[in-house]
Amino acid sequence: MSLELHRRSVVADAHNDLLMAVAARPPQRWGSFFRQRWLPQLRDGGIDIQVLPVFIDDQYRPEGALRQTLRMLECAHILAEHNADDVALCLNGADIDAALAQGRIALVLALESAPGVDASVELFSTLFRLGVRVASIAHWGRTPLADGSREDATRSRLTAPGVEALREMERLGMLFDISHLGASGVAHVLELATRPLIATHSNARALRDHHRNLTDDQIRGVAATGGVVCVNFVPDFLTDDQKKVSADRIVDHIEHVVAVAGVDHVGLGSDFVREVMTDVTPPCCESLDDEDPMFDFPGLEGPAGMPLVTEALVQRGLAEDDILKILGGNMQRLMSKHMG
Secondary structure, three states: HHHHHHHHHHOOOOOOOOHHHHHHHHHOOOHHHHHHHHHHHHOOOOOOOOEEOOOOOOOOOOOOHHHHHHHHHHHHHHHHHHHOOOEEOOOOOOHOOOOHOOOOEEEEEEEEOOOOOOOOOHHHHHHHHHHHHEEEOOOOOOOOOOOEHHHHOOOOOOOHHHHHHHHHHHHHEEEEEEOOOHHHHHHHHHHHHHOEEEOOOOOEEEOOOHHHHHHHHHHHHHOOOOEEEEEEOHHHHOOOHHOOOOHHHHHHHHHHHHHHHHHHHHOOOOOOHHHHHHHHHOOOOOOOOOOOOOOOOOOOHHHHHHHHHHHHHHHHHOOOOHHHHHHHHHHHHHEEEEEO
């Protein structure tokens, strides 16, 4: 029953860094590498909407960040053009609806922390023209726009350019992503936001006390804007006990978000890391060994395992209509009404 339900659901994943792995190949291989390595996994996992974040490795920062951002965006356009029968880059809800009706996977471009922009907020308009529809303004550390969650001790709010960035994204129709943003920054955004927010890959702090996760007040705040909190699959953000890593633990976080914010405000943001981290060049993968518990998730190493989440939701006894919303209905609604 769960597999049949999964197949007829719209399944949306708000965060998969696969673009890093594709862009690490020579440009002439971008289309074929995606088709051979990632497209089968997305199809096996029943993914219908895939957000593709542009994450810039440390070796490109700061001087090469914008160049690598543009290179990765070009990579996304090329892989979509070379696989046009199977995927489509989407700029708005109508594009997504058309792609799904044609049996194609809807790809949506995102920026993760936007290091290529820094304080040059006018570049958000440029990147919007290139197809970007979702963006965050911080990662682990400090940016010219805001502090990431690892800097929570600073209690720093958005900088003046950070406030300008929020306003510019709202003007453009670009979804503002609070994942990775520091606690004071999240509070600041919640004070200022006039459009729905998204957390593309964040879990519940109440279940796992990690700075990357959201408190109940933050979850409620996102829901109050009409936004969606997409639950992350990274084991270290799910639990501090490796023995508890399972699809069932993902459902624990989903149910908590539902209890706090309501079923209309939760989605999935896998953050599949293992294959990407082992597939790209150093330095990001130098410290990654085969036993790293942060990334070990048997059965859910990549998108092909996504039906396991549906199975766990069914086993937990959630209503079918609620499961449809969680798997992708809520994300599709958010993007259809507020993106582009």
